[in-house]
Amino acid sequence: MSDSTATVSQARLAQLAGVARAAVTQWRTRHTEFPKPVDAGGDLRLADVIAWLDTRPVPANRRGSDEAAGVTYGDRVRRRLRAAEEPARDRVHELAALGTEFGGNAVRAEYLYLLLCLTYLRLYDHDRWSRLTRSVPPDGDPGMAWRLLRRVVALADESLAAPDVLSTSEAPSTRLRPRSFEPVRKVIALVAGLGPADFARLRAAYLRQVSIDGDVISTPRGVARIMVALLAGTPVGGDALIYDPFARFGELPAEFIRTAGDPAAMVGGNLAAVRVRAEHPDAAELRLAGMWLVASGTPAELAVTPAPTPVGATFVLTNPPFGKHVEDTWLRHCVDSLAENGRAVVLMPYSAGFAGKATMRRELVDQGALIAVVALPARLFSNTRVGVCIWLLRRPTGRPAAVRFVDARHRGRARGLHVEFDATDVAGIVAAVTAEDQAECSVLATPEEIQARGYSLHPPEYQDRMFTRSPADVARAELEALATKVGLPSYTTGSGWPGRPLNELCDVRSGVPHRSLTAAVARAGTAGVIVPVVHPRHLRSGVVEAADAPLAEAGSLEKYRLRTGDVLWVRTGAMGQAAMVGDAESGWLPHTNLLRLCVIDLDALDPAYLLAFLLQPAVLARIRERSVRSVTTSISKGVLGELVMPLPPLAAQRDILAALAALDDHAASLQRRLDAVRAAEPVFGQHLILRSAAQRRYSRRRGVKVQVRALQPGGNGENA
Template sequence: MRDEQGNADRLLSRNEFARLAGVKRPTITKWARLQGFPKVLHLADGEYFTLASVLEWLDRRPIPAKNRAADEPADATYGRRARRRSVHAPETPARRTTRTGAGSSDLAHDHLLGPLAESVRGGAGSQADYLSLLLCLIFVRVTARDEWMRLMEVTETDSDRIRPDGLVRHVSERVDQVLRSRGVPSGVYSVLERLRPRAAEDLIEVIRACDQLGDDDFDALLSRFSTERRLGSADYFTPAEVARLMAGLVIAEDAEGGTVYDPYLRGGELLRAASRTRQVQTVGGESPNRETLRLAGMNLAVHGLTARLRPGRDTPWDEPDEHRSPADAVLLNPPFNRQRPMARRRSDSEWPFGPPPRHNDNYAWVQHAVSSLTSGGRAAVLMTSQAGVSSDEEERRIRKEMVEKGAIEAVVALPAHIFPLSDAAVMLWVVRRPAPGPRRILFVDARAMSGKDQAGPVLSREAVESIPELFTDRLRLPEGERIELAGGGSATVAGADALRDTGHSLHPSDYLKGTRGAARSMRSEDTAVSLAELADIRSRVSTADSRVEELRTLPLTRASSGLPSGWRRLALEDICLIQAGPSYSRLGTDDRTKDGPVPVVMPRHLRDRRIVATGAECVSEELARKLAKFRLSPYDILCVRSGAMTEPALVETNQDGWLFGANLFRLRRIGAETVDPWYLLGFLSLATVREWIEDRSTGTAVPFITGQTLGRLMVSIPPIDEQRGIGASLRALDDQIAAHRNFARASEQARATLAEQLMEGVVTLP
């Protein structure tokens, strides 16, 4: 009997029970009076049944003739129907099928973002409008249980008696009522009315599926929404890693009871980061964009935060100050380089460092942030790099005033490609209210401190963690000393004289040129070590080249059309167990750390058909034991489930027991004598196979493939000895590719080391 444990313990509500069986909700109540009905589990939030007990019960119940669908045979049971209706349920033991083992949350995503999305949009609404619907439903489900139960009652109504447009209005009214109760601007119907569900049943199915979703799903869908809505630079959401860095810099360790203010709310991500960094008492903000303000309110509420949000203006400095109280911390990602032709209401004397220029509002925003602080407060403000070195007379004057009055404490240069829709160079300024004299300023060049996730470049974890620690210790650092940071960054502290020598520049590169501290000191031995490593890698390259050269002697003959004798084709599901990674609710960001005994493999670690997990995040052994079914064994194969469909990778012996993340599938061979792992890796790496997967991937913003679809891939299977020969040949070529790439990287590093030391006079040529 095959292993059904991956899904057997999943819990179903009564509504889910009814949906799987294809009956009305009252039928479940009638069945509950019958002998042998599944045992009810009474949990804190309701009554549930295990999927295994439900299927066992339904397998014993034949479907009456009057209730059978046209395509159901005379011996059909409710159990067979349940398995057919839901990708969540395991298949019957008599037939081997794909076993994804995905969490209900992930499978709900697959269901919601597939053909159902098109049906609800109805050819009129956009994908962003549909995502707004999902976000609204999750918001109500998480924050207002009573209202959610009223919505769920609709799913028990005969859908033929409901008008689709009337149901859209009903959902909008329920959402708006919850929004208003939280002081968030309502008006959801103006967005949702653009949806044109083809049938009420489609929208009812969406509501049912959202009953499985929570705060992690809200985050994932909010990220998709920002992509689909194509928010401009004035509204796109701040990357999560940048938001955490900003919060870590300005919210003190003893900030309990403090207040945090965001003068230009986008999606609420800065206030969320603040609450996750420290325990704060009050968060508040404003935005001129009603749609993103509403999303921010939902975002904060879903994560348990009560915020004081209100509609604002593009020029909040023109509003009377009595509308807001000073904050202990301000987090601000303003719209860059906006020009305001109208005269500002604030007089020149009211600006703390002088009136900003008319050609853009950059210096108006940073001064507004300073003005919004308490006397001991601190603000983190994103600014263009140009603002720190601008030659404009008004901006230079303001910059000088801010430096000389001690309002600037730190400047961090961020990587250029981590912000959506822009490659502009961006700086992060840490500012305070004026002081009697200039403060020493910490300058950090973090432009190289980036990593990658499935969406693209991101600010690295090293930057998020190390820069706030460095900022805390900045007063103890000697001026002018260069400090190298893990992950490729560097930093130094500049005093008043150095700041004046550069004309009050606020660009880290002007203070890191030529600085040399203990961490930067160079040794002549470094060159010898680099060249020795290069020679060692070169020997490995020669070995790999020799093995590939041996392939030239292999007798290669052209086969006739069709498969050679002894070959066959099998579906992938017939030769492998297909397991999807754990949902984000089971293995989220907060569960992973830099240190730990069990690494977690993510899509970015799949390179050259190998797992290269340098810098991989880890989890505790205790959590790994709880996620035992997601551990890896030698010769498992990992392939991408969602995002860029890159080549698969083989698990090696030293990676035994590692975990794999949500956006991956693990393929585990059912029989060692059926398929060779290296052969299967080679087959799955074929360009034609990748095209097959991409053609069958669904989703708009981020493509994804289900385990059920992947399982239908037909694999050419030669006899096992031929498989091993093919796999060994391809492995030799893989080794050669990896060796040459490592050699190229080592050559670049050796050149950089030698060039720097030659130019600095650390080493000399004979």
């Protein structure tokens, strides 16, 4: 490559440029400026042909996976010649080794950030990269090295057209303090040999590092693919604006650009151009988002503050922050930001579908703005186990509309501690969302059905296995089958009891706060009101069994003390245990990990009926669906209080309890008989074998009646 007189045959040129031989022939015959052959064999001067190829960008559909947007055929020829001349080098590995000169593992994230900025300039802004490399002196002091690192970030901000938006002084790489100038010069020299695949490797390494160091979250590739795929087929004409109001590291709009290579092939229309607006309050993350979007083929308009007015987006794609009751605010912002026929795909935690007030959920359903909700499995993210749903939204139509609920928590494959999606999972989820009728784990719920469930938008609650009212004929058939098997009395069936949320029927309270309980236990040896503390382990089969309960001084905890008829529920970990407080436990204290349900009106609700309801398997399943999953599974008093329970008249409640008690007694009687038979079997067998028993019985073997006589000691061994 260094020899200006080197030549190349047309066949070899086609190989280096990655085109067919016919393409080289077309270049030569159709373009008068194409270099002329230098000999009778048709060979071309290599330097001249590379210079000509530098004017010809590689089309998007012909670029390799390791080639960036804007790469030319000349770049491709140089790279392939260089690869042929020198042994393969892992420059990323060499760069990692140089990290010790910048502070080692203590600043690993900051060092990777520097490498990303340098590699971005090298691959996607040749002019600024050239200005940078020309400004690097052969030697310098640590102060010059630090100023050079600041210049790298400033050039990246200029390249992203955001020098006034992004703050160079707050970039992580400016916190580096190289020990000398030489490591900086070596890093820049190594980065000069990196390619697009190396940029992706460095970005992945950075995301892994910041997820370990803190609570930074990026959207997994599989989730991004599903969110983008849900937009396929949306009719769009003209230009399209992709808007991410909380861009994180740019993964969602970048996935749209990559998936849509030719955007018109993905959506139901012709897109003249695609614009991207990305917002994030953290300038360091926003800078990386901008770089990743350029690498994906579309520069973005960047902003650290939200758009002051609705942006009229064709598509909104976002994974906003969770918690502190901000979900409703994000949902409203996304809907308000849509163009007339736009669509929004928003990632939300499970709890957004049922926790807190239902005002926003009711508005989305009643105004026809919600199209579908898809529940994904937990453990998708590297540093949290919180389960998430995808919400598909549109501009309000002003009319209530049915909503598609898809329970896709069974999708995906475990990869170590996390769950990942493949192409089959993505296609299956999209098919479930677009199904015209009921499908596996996919239900189309009417506005009336959603209203009847208190505007819960959690997909598992709409699946057949959940606690739902059965039609009268189904209930009748099930009861008749049970009557045949276990001798149940006959029952009449109806259309179901009216439902009421628990927080209208009970005062749902938390147990004693951890710090207060610890102090109360420590005071148990002093004078005062000393009472036992009920722990989750003491709740067994609906009653409190607390012989080993620790003691605590309850003088200052009067409002937490239990009373007869309270129902206790385990709120964390292995949920599902419940019990009713009896006279013996009245005045005791509930542990921190318990919720306490105090019936408000005993003339409307029998506490025993409440306990029976909570212990129903379908109800337990529903509560677990609503639990929050992080390190452990837990449920808040607010979420439990929103659970709707059927409420018959008090007399009917007691009839139900009596029927259930009779069935329990029947089961207990059968169990005692079964236990007696099982206890007798080994004893009887022993006596038979030892010939210490004389008993006549009849048994059937192969349909033949046989009389057996066990012999006493001294018998003659005859069998009749």
